[in-house]
Amino acid sequence: MSQAKSSNLGYPRIGEKREWKKLLEAHWSGKIDAAELESETKKLRLSYLQKQRDLQAELIPVGDFSLYDHVLDTAFTFGLVPQRFTGGANTAAHDENCNCATGAHDEEAPASADAEAKVFAPGENGAYGLDAYFAVARGTKAFAASPMTKWFDTNYHYIVPELQGLTPKLTVNRPLAFYLEAKEELGIDGKPVIVGPLTLLKLARGIEEGKFDTLLDQLIPLYAQVLKELGEAGATWVQIDEPILVLETSDEDIARLNKIYAAFRAAAPGLNILLQTYFESVSRYEDIVQLPVQAIGLDFVHDRGRNLAALERHGFPQDKILGAGVIDGRNIWRSDLQVKLDLLRRIKQAAGAKELFVQPSSSLLHVPVTTRSEQALESKIRDGLSFADEKLTEIAVLVKALNEGEEAVAAEIAESVQAVAALNASPERNDESVRDALGKLDARRPERLSPYAVRRDVQAKHWPLPLLPTTTIGSLPQTTEVRQARSKWKKGEWNEEQYVQFLHAETERWIRIQEEIGIDVLVHGEFERNDMVEYFGEQLAGFTTSGFAWVQSYGSRCVKPPILYGDVKLLSPMTVTESAYAQSLTDKPVKGMLTGPITIYNWSFVRDDLPRSVVQNQIALALRSEVSALEEAGIGMIQVDEPALREGLPLKHEDWQSYLDEAVYAFRASTTSVQDETQIHTHMCYAEFGDIIQAISDLDADVISIEAARSHGDLVTAFEDGTYDKGIGLGVFDIHSPRLPEQSEIESIAQRALEVLDPAQFWINPDCGLKTRREEEVIPSLKTMVASAVALREQFAKAGAAGGAGAAGGNS
Ligand SMILES: CN1c2c(nc(N)[nH]c2=O)NC[C@@H]1CNc1ccc(C(=O)N[C@@H](CCC(=O)N[C@@H](CCC(=O)N[C@@H](CCC(=O)O)C(=O)O)C(=O)O)C(=O)O)cc1
Ligand SMILES: N[C@@H](CCS)C(=O)O
Ligand SMILES: [Zn+2]
Secondary structure, eight states: OOSEEEBOOOOOSSOTTSHHHHHHHHHHTTSSOHHHHHHHHHHHHHHHHHHHHHTTOSBOEESOOOSSOHHHHHHHHTTOOOHHHHTSSOOOOSOTTOOGGGOGGGSOOOTTOOTTTOOOOOOTTSOOOHHHHHHHHHOOSSSOOOOEEESTTSSOEEEOOBOTTOOOOOOOOHHHHHHHHHHHHHOOOOEEEEEOHHHHHHHOBOOOTTOHHHHHHHHHHHHHHHHHHHHHTTOOEEEEEOGGGGSOOOHHHHHHHHHHHHHHHHHOTTSEEEEEOOSSOOTTHHHHTTSSSSEEEEESSSSTTHHHHHHHHHOOOTTSEEEEEEEOSSOOBOOOHHHHHHHHHHHHHHHOSSOEEEEESSOGGGSOSOGGGOTTSOHHHHTTBOOHHHHHHHHHHHHHHHHHOGGGGHHHHHHHHHHHHHHHHSGGGOOHHHHHHHHTOOSSOOOOSSOHHHHHHHHHHHSOOOSSOBBOOSBOOOOHHHHHHHHHHHHTSSOHHHHHHHHHHHHHHHHHHHHHHTOSBEEOBOTTOSSTTHHHHTTSEEEEOOSSOOEEEETTEEEOOOEEEEEEEOSSOSSHHHHHHHHHTOSSOEEEEEEOHHHHHHTSEEOSSSOHHHHHHHHHHHHHHHHHHHHHTTOOEEEEEOTTTTTTSOSSGGGHHHHHHHHHHHHHHHHTTSOTTSEEEEEEOSOOOGGGHHHHHHTOOSEEEEOOGGGTTHHHHHTTTSOOOSEEEEOOSOTTSSSOOOHHHHHHHHHHHHTTSOGGGEEBOOOSOGGGSOHHHHHHHHHHHHHHHHHHHHHHHHHHHTTOSOTTSOOO
């Protein structure tokens, strides 16, 4: 028996040139039918399998491919289609916890769904079709999509199963279909991948009180049937993903797991189960490694050393194989294979002399396809990168080293050591000016000149704003013309002057529109930005941007995170020209618009040779200079967006405080250089903020705006205790809905907030993401928003004249 085998956990869906995305969007826009979508995506899928085999992956995942999302695939496998789509009772609209930052559900409704409340029925085989699948993912004109939220602490979003009133049933053995396809078409004995039942249920919503175990008991035999059929079809391995095990795991959960896996083993005795975890260490190592499965997969990259420590302390059962996730599945750096080989030897020694699966730390879904597409990158950087394909090669080298001895791959190991060393030694990673600047940072939190109470009064005098001032969150519609203009400029078809002229014209048009609507604090519109992070990565030293390093964010939507490879510093002002130009056009204040250090860090591919806090502070110092440059150019309100603050919260509670302390420090380092009258704004997209309100307050921004319209007052509750005393705007209309808001709706949302917030601190703004909407929707919506603010002000004025307070529901 060999000592090690290479095992992949999942492969990117999108294709080297985003072929998958283009096919999906062609289908949604009616350019190709379902049959063509199926046949073209099948070709892609098979090519991915073929490629993995060529790259010597021995355990090749199948069924990880998806036409939208793997959690949704699992839900459909078990017939868990929300009732509103099937004519059942549950017609609840959008879920309040949706991560609407993504704008996922704002697309045109799929062609198949008409304005009638079309419902979906399963086909003769009992399975729901593609139209139902996309309807749940994207919504229809009649029904809101299922909610979507972050997949653990990644920038990938999954569709949240809505289980209200549902009883699971096996509609289609999806893993079997993909297993058979790989076997018949390519002769590959694939390893079907499926989201495990505990993770599926824990991530779901709408489970009635006390019904969790009922549902689990219903699901277990269905999963068991899937596994039984896989075993009968000849599958050797199945990978059951239970990432939920890296979160807190109770005694009750351990009992559930024992029940689940005992049932699976009994149903499919000949099928080997790899129970796979990722993104952190497992919380109950000793119990989890004893579960009745043949292999346990652990993440040895993002575990902060905890899986290794547990393994060395407690050992590993001798009857199991350890899936050793040693190659980073979430970042793009080439590994020093000597270091990885030493780690594997340590793991092997602690686990005993059994077979190892050498794996990525998680699915490769979170990394781009191949560095081969990046010929334009400087070779020093390109040689230091490893995307999905290169990671599989790294795994193959490590397996060979374990099986045949290090000498067999001496050249490959040496080359990797050399590439990593070269990048580490590069001048960009050793910039003394950056080191000096960081060295000058005080250990104490940076402070504004005066405390908020003083600044509030200074700012109130400096900025003659009405009660309940109106503003927006920054971006305005990114039309096809805007994207095409950028594309022409990037391709050299337009020179700088033509592009700037276009941007200025668009900004001027929108300054006039905002003035006409009567908004109090304007924005320039962000027309020059491809993405709120990539745009900054294109300009800061220490970053580079790739041509094709896209990763799926949600559905067909992708992001191209910039590559943060060196020490970060500001080369020249990044946003001053656009902001100053916009400000020159109007007497009203125009907010400067930046992305904050935590979000830039989280949504970039970041170097992994330095701690997060150091890199975050480097970004913060660059932003500090930008903030000063904006202030100097006459921009007196500056918004520093931090939508990723909550998402970046570590998965383990014990790590929260240090993360939050570092985040608050970096934000304050970015923003505290300004005068008292300069108003610092921040913005966050919807998330569960209850746990981090103190940290939000500690950011010490003068005004925060939060995406909130779909949270039905929940978010307001988080601010209920009245300790948040700074300016706050909770989005008063949902920009992701194609339906225009009514004035009465906006007023009642604002009134609900004003029950707990002082009108003197409340701002009126929509949710974020206006870039995803059309002008025809944005203009009337903003007009209604301003009319609502005017009506509310009048109510307050009347109440004040009558000697009473709170006529509009306020508490002042
Ligand atoms: C707030 N969100 C963000 C996250 N992460 C970020 N890094 N940025 C975010 O804004 N995470 C949480 C959420 C996720 N939400 C979204 C929402 C929308 C998208 C999206 O629409 N992505 C686009 C790509 C956007 C982009 O970079 N566009 C480029 C054009 C790139 C391109 O495709 N060019 C074409 C040619 C264009 C032409 O000629 O028309 C080409 O190369 O072929 C730009 O605007 O310049 C997507 O299409 O997927 C993502 C996350
Ligand atoms: N300023 C950005 C924030 C998105 S989270 C925007 O308005 O799109
Ligand atoms: Zn947002």
